[in-house]
Amino acid sequence: MKTRSIPYFYVSPAFLILGLVVILPFLYNLVLSFSNMNLTHFRDWDFVGFKQYGKVFSEQIFYIVLLKTFIWTAVNVVFHVGFGVMLALILNTNIRFKNFWRIILILPWAVPQMITALTWRGMFNYQYGAVNLIIKKIDGFLQGIFGIFSTADVGNIIEPVAWLSGEATAFIACIITNVWLGFPFMMIVALGALQSIPKSLYEATSIDGASKFQQFRHITIPFLKPVMMPAIVLGVIWTFNNLNVMWLVSNGGNPSDKTHILVSFVYKAVFNHYRYGYAAALSLVIFLILLAIGWTMLKKTNAAKGVAE
Amino acid sequence: MQPAGREVLQSALDEFMTENPEIICEQLYFETEELRSNFQISVLGGSGPDLVYGPADQVGPFVTMELIHPLDSFYNDDFLAVFVEASKVRYNGNLYLLGDRVGNHLTLVYNRDILENPPQNTDELLAMSNQYSVDLDGDGMIDQFTLVFNYIEPFFAIPFLGGFGGWVMNDENQPILNTPEMTNGMAFLAKLKTENVIPRECDYDIANSLFKEGKAAMIINGSWSWGGYLDAEMNIGLAKIPKVSQTGKWPTPMVSALGYSININSTEKRLENSIKLLEFLLQSEIQLRFTEKLNTIPSHKTALKNPQFQTGMLKASADQMSVGKPMPVVPEMRAIWDAMRPHYQAVLNGSLTPKEATEKMQTDAEKKITEMYE
Numbered sequence: 001m002k003t004r005s006i007p008y009f010y011v012s013p014a015f016l017i018l019g020l021v022v023i024l025p026f027l028y029n030l031v032l033s034f035s036n037m038n039l040t041h042f043r044d045w046d047f048v049g050f051k052q053y054g055k056v057f058s059e060q061i062f063y064i065v066l067l068k069t070f071i072w073t074a075v076n077v078v079f080h081v082g083f084g085v086m087l088a089l090i091l092n093t094n095i096r097f098k099n100f101w102r103i104i105l106i107l108p109w110a111v112p113q114m115i116t117a118l119t120w121r122g123m124f125n126y127q128y129g130a131v132n133l134i135i136k137k138i139d140g141f142l143q144g145i146f147g148i149f150s151t152a153d154v155g156n157i158i159e160p161v162a163w164l165s166g167e168a169t170a171f172i173a174c175i176i177t178n179v180w181l182g183f184p185f186m187m188i189v190a191l192g193a194l195q196s197i198p199k200s201l202y203e204a205t206s207i208d209g210a211s212k213f214q215q216f217r218h219i220t221i222p223f224l225k226p227v228m229m230p231a232i233v234l235g236v237i238w239t240f241n242n243l244n245v246m247w248l249v250s251n252g253g254n255p256s257d258k259t260h261i262l263v264s265f266v267y268k269a270v271f272n273h274y275r276y277g278y279a280a281a282l283s284l285v286i287f288l289i290l291l292a293i294g295w296t297m298l299k300k301t302n303a304a305k306g307v308a309e
Numbered sequence: 310m311q312p313a314g315r316e317v318l319q320s321a322l323d324e325f326m327t328e329n330p331e332i333i334c335e336q337l338y339f340e341t342e343e344l345r346s347n348f349q350i351s352v353l354g355g356s357g358p359d360l361v362y363g364p365a366d367q368v369g370p371f372v373t374m375e376l377i378h379p380l381d382s383f384y385n386d387d388f389l390a391v392f393v394e395a396s397k398v399r400y401n402g403n404l405y406l407l408g409d410r411v412g413n414h415l416t417l418v419y420n421r422d423i424l425e426n427p428p429q430n431t432d433e434l435l436a437m438s439n440q441y442s443v444d445l446d447g448d449g450m451i452d453q454f455t456l457v458f459n460y461i462e463p464f465f466a467i468p469f470l471g472g473f474g475g476w477v478m479n480d481e482n483q484p485i486l487n488t489p490e491m492t493n494g495m496a497f498l499a500k501l502k503t504e505n506v507i508p509r510e511c512d513y514d515i516a517n518s519l520f521k522e523g524k525a526a527m528i529i530n531g532s533w534s535w536g537g538y539l540d541a542e543m544n545i546g547l548a549k550i551p552k553v554s555q556t557g558k559w560p561t562p563m564v565s566a567l568g569y570s571i572n573i574n575s576t577e578k579r580l581e582n583s584i585k586l587l588e589f590l591l592q593s594e595i596q597l598r599f600t601e602k603l604n605t606i607p608s609h610k611t612a613l614k615n616p617q618f619q620t621g622m623l624k625a626s627a628d629q630m631s632v633g634k635p636m637p638v639v640p641e642m643r644a645i646w647d648a649m650r651p652h653y654q655a656v657l658n659g660s661l662t663p664k665e666a667t668e669k670m671q672t673d674a675e676k677k678i679t680e681m682y683e
Binding site: 036038039040042043122125126127128136160162164165166251253254255256257258270271272273274275278 | 342345346349353370373374375376448450451461508509510512514515640643644647650651652654655658660677680681682683
């Protein structure tokens, strides 16, 4: 009995902190989701049952923002994993200056998210942003080439984009920023997995006449999968809940409050509109969506299974 | 509060602590939005700073949420009489904020190296685009603009909307955003963009950078920004935002006080100390120290008698303030800002007509106000 109680004693501080910073706020949020807490009922709120949940599901905006959140998450994670694995494969070869490339590629992850997001916001400015300046340079180059074959004025071949003024382009700008921020994590995870694959497997299969593609399909992917799957689950949860990038690049949902994912929408409901009860209900809905996604992914992919199981 | 202002405040706090060694004061800075949310949460949790400093429009939400003390019973009439009326922010008949400065309003700032005389009316302003919105490097895009301002935030549109005779709410605190005057104001703002008077995209930082880099002849900005322009050794002048030619009215920037309120959780000895500190911070001499650093207009009548307010930039600022209108402090204002912002932006990026936008603003504002109170 005494031996059994020692581990509990050791982990009790962690459980205590977890209880205070996660479980207690979660329960408080749950309580608030059944309340009418808002500007006028801030200190004297009452229970109103499922009214706030009813409001969440009856408003069209919820479904629009939910769809955007799914698109945001899917596109980001696909690019994070795609670029991450591709770069890891390159870094796992005998390229020159490997350490230099590794440091350069980790940099987007090392810079604080807030700084990166604001920098990208500046880069997307129509007039002075680096993105449009590059587009203008490319346009000038293309005009030069086409001009050789034509005597008439070629005109602009590609136009600068008003990234932050349009609903779709602002959303794309946020995605580009988050792809930039997210691929190094996947790259590092994939690189770790690649380095753990025994070289002898490649040597043996190449003696047996396997092509590079066959080696990739039958050795690399199976070894990458158990490591990448938990990282992808994490990536989905982080991206789904990534307030910073969406909020900072779109400057709080601009243009026209159209650039939102669920978390930024909740943030606005609480801190701009003082709708505490409504936002608590919506955040519980977000939690349940994420729980369902995470649970399904873990079950389907066996991502939480131990190596020895 | 700007960094320079925080330095002045810290020196005042140090003095106060020297005079009152039993009291320890700590200054904590947050941006306006962060301050509001953090203050709400900390007061709800039974704590929070004893004094909270910010713009007058935070009074409405703070009072509705029961976060601050009414100040009437803490200060007698003789004490309050030395401050200008605009600095005493009341809500539902009670005093909740005592301002150490008034104004916080937008003014036209122009770069004297580019522009000799600022426009007197909006027709002149529009005509200036031919001369001052120009492509300097010949790449087909305009590099220097006639005017810049943050047109993400409707706060910066208010002067022109007011100049067309529009306003955000009536005396019953209900939104009046879909009036013909507001629509005309919106149409004018859209015209500023189509006529290339202002850039295609412009938030606060970009407007400020363009002006500081000499790529904009004029900027509409508040008193908090002038110190930065002077520090950058810019040759600037201040003028009233040009009169609206169509109506003959002056644009009406929102005018408000910036000042202190006392946390509802501040009681007994802490409350006593807070009242004492607030009295200390509102002294004429301390207000003038802020003026020296930030070109602010003090709320203390004695400070206002200082000769520096009769000439130069401070006089121009006071002139602009004289045609401004008080910023509503009721919580409904937040809903109105949020309702205006997206549709105002939509007008400027061409996806809504001014008429459609003002109709949507009104509908959204009514909906948001209902949501706030339900």
